[in-house]
Amino acid sequence: MESIEREKHRSMGRKSLTLALCGGYFLVLLDVTVVNVALPSIGAGLGASSSGLAWVVDAYTVPLAALLLAAGAVGDRLGHRTVVLSGFIGFFVASVICAVAWAVPVLIAGRALQGVSAALMLPGTLALLSSAAPSDQARARVVGLWAAVGGCALPAGPFIGGLLVQGVGWRAVFWLNVPVILLALLPVLRPAQSAAGGRGERLGVGAGGRGERLGVGAGGRVDWLGAGVLAMTLGVLVTAIIERAPLLLLVAVVGAVVLRVVERRADPPLLTVSSPARWPLAAACGVAGLMNFCVLGSLFLLTQLFQDVHGLSPLIAGLLLLPGMLPLPLLGAPAGRLVHQIGAWRTSALGLGLAAVGFVGIAFSVGRPVYPMLLVALAVWGAGLGVLTPAIVTAAMRTVPSAPGIASGASNTARQTGGALGVALFAAIAGSAAASGFARHAMWLFAAGAVVFAAEAVFGAVYEGAPVPAGAPAQR
Template identity: 35%
Template sequence: MAGTGSLTDVSDESTAESTATHPTATLITVCIGMFMLMLDMTIVAAALADIQSSLDASLSGLQWVVDAYTLPVAALLLTAATLGDRLGRRRLYIAGMAIFTIASLGCALAGDIVTLNIVRAVQGVGAALLFGVSLPLVAAAFPDPMKRAKAIGLYGAVMASATAAGPLVGGALVTAIGWEWIFLINVPIGIVAVALAYRYVTESRSDSAAPPDWAGTGLLTLALLPGVLALIQGNEWGWSSARVIALGATSIAGLFAFVAWELHAAHPMLDLRLIVRPSFAANALAAFAGAGTLVAATNFLALYFINTLGHDPFQAGLRALPLTLSALVVAPPIAVLHDRLPARWSLPTSMAVVATGLWLCTGADASTTWTHYIAGSILGGAGLGAVTVIASQSALSFVEVERAGMATGAVNTARQIGIVVGVAGLGAVFSHAVATEAGAGLASLTVGTMTVAVPDEQAGMITEALSSGAGQRVIEFVPDQFSAAVPALSQLARGATAQGLDAVMATSSAIAAAATIAVFVLLRIRRR
């Protein structure tokens, strides 16, 4: 059976190719890699506005900057873990880090948005390999249960710290030396990590590892990629267009084919008997919904802070701290108290906190400032930190010991799929809301007491730019003869973008609330 490797019996597995064991060095090496990966997931939000300006990217292009990286992680995570079990986790770690590092350099050198997104996908492949083998490497290096628990605790703390630091580090780099450096910073760190892994990390593998489920991996990709493409391009191509309908149908067919294959495969990448357990499904759903709402929405919030409110990337990173720090502060005590907090109450409560935080972020208009989002960010971040810990730890309590790797891998995969689908779907919501508001505003634009007739060509350019998240940068599309209308257009841009972000937050809150109810119900269904 494929999986992410059981963490409970890894000390009994065969090891080879290394002359000595260096557990501390192994932990440091793995933590370096995970810090880079988690940093890369949140650091890019601070650079989206500058990438858009530098590479003349549309909103769909920016959505792919996030999803081109996350989609390979979601599709390959479980298979990467199985591959590490068979070929050697150290070997896969070095390969993944090399791919990630080279792709990071390629991202920095990309001259257009298409090239950037292609290389981001390659970077995501490297990230999937690293995600799949990192935790089993730590477990193999610390066979003593007490030492292993401490090592995994440090591993989790590093991941949380990197996630929290991402917007601030990214903002500082973009403001000081340019967006390319959010990728270039990975290169020297990656080289050091490869050297450390080659020198100090002991090889480990499983004698009983199942073969990789390549067919399942391909079918999962087929289920995800066309659907995400349809969501991202739907506003541009038309939701009833043949292309969007065909992509949606292909995605649904891919999903059914994936389920059918996994049910009958000798060594499935995901044992669907786990998913049909209501208690386990609740944890996977919470991970999916938390990432697909709050995490996905933060990308649009960062774009709004920079392009509409006029903050530089570093200032935008500072304004993201209420969310990231609250998640960082809440997660450790929740992890410690997990056994005393029944999941049937703590998990839906945490999801409800996420939904409430998102709801507090609604109500924006043209006069809204960043302080409007402080309370919602703190509450939402606290809920997300709790959901992340509870979903991951509770998933293990519902499965047998030998399925521990499968369980954690499934929850992590659900989380990555949530980000992929959330960024794509919320982008469609944002674009539609902004276009509707901008179209109505341009049709009735006034300067003083005079109505301004904006030519159709300029109106279309302004609406398209606003729908892409350009915010106040839309003023560059205003011809000189309409300079008197710039203040009115600036106010329109701010109001339309606020309306788009408001739609994102309201939609996210509704989805999180629905997920709260579903999780609550699922955790109360007794398995027959």
């Protein structure tokens, strides 16, 4: 009887841990989109310029993109529970800073700390869930739940953001994180929840046990220098775009060269991929990066168009974006079946083609605006993204079948990097929402997104994705 009670207690502990870690993962992805609807209110409340609003978004995504690879390695070295706890606490502090920010620089600093904390949380949540599962079947269930929660975060962002901004004010977008983090901390703090079953908390270790991990060597070393150079280079590049500073572009190019040199000499480098996998993984990450480049850049403009140009409320603006966001979690399973039937790249091509058509519809309807046409265009756009996202992630994962953590880390880094650069470039080209040419510039950017997606669709239709043998040796 006592053993039954102990097992029931363990089961409840695992469930609370699962809810806590999925809640943290939800917040990480929610904060990518939830702030977009609040941007006009933030601009009015703090007197932020167009470049300042771009930094409110990119101050989060730049450190998230730059530190994801290193964060997985740090978790491998120190234990993912320790790193996730640090991320939770940092995210709590950062959210409070953002919520009480009295000036744009303070808000940007808080967002940057949120991004660093999110990078610490993201790889470790999945690692802890996997290690705490009592069986392979249970592990598959919790990983599926983790993915489903993440899929719900993106469509929830604009709606939750609009509801909070209209009902309470833009600061509520950040206060929302505080009770969720406090509730999530309790299950993660329990020592008994770490590394159940003695399996360890490794992330991205190859099936053959060769230790193909993200930026961590046999001795537990972490490529701190590479992570620092990557963060600096990406930050300088985003700054150069937002502030229209050609000299900083040159600095970013030099940083990229230095990063290449550092990574060739690092032991281990941030990313270790076998030679046959390099081009297929680069192709998948390139498409994933360009996807977020156009999508997050477009979301940045759409929320300002709806509110600043067309005078809609934050809630209505968030509701208008729902047709574009809802298909992402809804089409995950059908897209997976389609990948099995026709392949990851052909499925990606289909999703890219649909999204390109949606981009065309958005470009033609958002300026006037013609709301029925806009809603249909957003729905087609969202359907394309819903088909594309799982397909291109699968294409990346299949390039390194023995080390899924490597492919996942590379894909996530590419997507976050693309999103940061997209927001920066779209903001720089469109300019201030108060300017007379803002809507026209936005329409041209949406049309450019259609061209990019159409070109990628052609590439996906003809590219087969070179097969990579599971036992291919890892090289730098």
